Structure formats: structure tokens, C-alpha cells
Amino acid sequence: DAGVTQTPRHEVAEKGQTIILKCEPVSGHNDLFWYRQTKIQGLELLSYFRSKSLMEDGGAFKDRFKAEMLNSSFSTLKIQPTEPKDSAVYLCASSLTGEDTQYFGPGTRLLVL
């Protein structure tokens, strides 16, 4: 079975651009999570979907970050407009509803200049 896939693996953007990160969860998983990982803050939850419904949108990240789940097998994270402080690794994870184990994708490394 394919695990969680994320594209692109690397992204370089200029300040003020719009970027879209993509994630495909493990087939059959209903829960999907977006995290941001930095050395200083560690792993921060950005969004959490259950059966395509947004359950949590990560409060502090609302203004420029928007995650969507258009169908059960595809999610996007849009950052608009990007700022240099958004430079981080963005991780997507999925899990079966009712199970706590999350399976992570390889991440997208974003650099905003």
C-alpha cells in the first residue's frame, strides 16, 4: 500500500507569492493532519480534517494558511501571501478514525526568500 505522499518535496518562493502544497493520505484513512515543523517551534498543528470536514484550523495560522480537502484522497495547503518566516518543513499525516497512530508523509521543505 502507498503511504502518505506529498508534493512537491521542495519549494522555493519569493515573499508575497502564493504556494500550494499537496497531500494524498493513506487509502482508507479518514483523518488528515497538516503540521509545520521548525527547529525552534517543533511540530505545530495547522489543520485537522475528519471525513473531509475541517475539525481544527490551528488558530494562529488562520490568516494566511488555508487547508482544503476536496475529496477523501487529496488535500491542499495554500499559503497566501508567503513570508520568510513561513520557511519550514510542512508535514501531512493521516490516520484511521478512532486510531491514534498517525502516518506521515515525507514533507515539503519550503524556503521563502
Added chain:
Amino acid sequence: GEQVEQRPPHLSVREGDSAIIICTYTDSATAYFSWYKQEAGAGLQLLMSVLSNVDRKEEQGLTVLLNKKDKRLSLNLTAAHPGDSAVYFCAVSVANTNKVVFGTGTRLQVLP
């Protein structure tokens, strides 16, 4: 809310030695505990998970100990090898919340 502390932040051991990483948590309702390994440029790979009714679990050279009284979770790599060099994260969650709190990570270096 749940607070998780992980230590040490950096750990260097010789090949064949054991490496121990510890996490402490605050919420007594925490019911699910996991350890993840993250290699350079990759996502988090699940190593092992335990429920709160398990005190000890061993798999493939890894031992997870859970001390609920002290709210302490540990990961012991019994005979580390260079391929174990990575960053390790603990993760804890309260039952039925889907809210996972991660530790801050331990960068393990295994020297030949």
C-alpha cells in the same frame, strides 16, 4: 493542556551501546503513546505505539517503558548502530481526542 518534555535534545553513543530517550507528560488522561524516527529529509516514521495499559513493549531492538505513576515514557535502543542516527520524537494523546502532542525531539548520533 498537555505538556510534553523530551530529553536529551542531543545524544551521542558508540555503536553497540544503548541509547535512552525520555519523555514526561502532564495529563493523567493520556492514553496513547508513540515513538517516531525522522531521518534527514524524511517524514516521521512510526517505530512503536503503546496503550496506557502496557508497561513495557519490546520490538526489534527497541524497548518502550511506560511509567504512568511518574508520567514518564522512555525509548531504549539496546544496541545502537549507525543506521539509528536520526531525530526521535515521542508523541502522546488523550483517548478519543485525536490531539497528538509531540516532544521536542532528540537528535541521536551513533558513532562507529
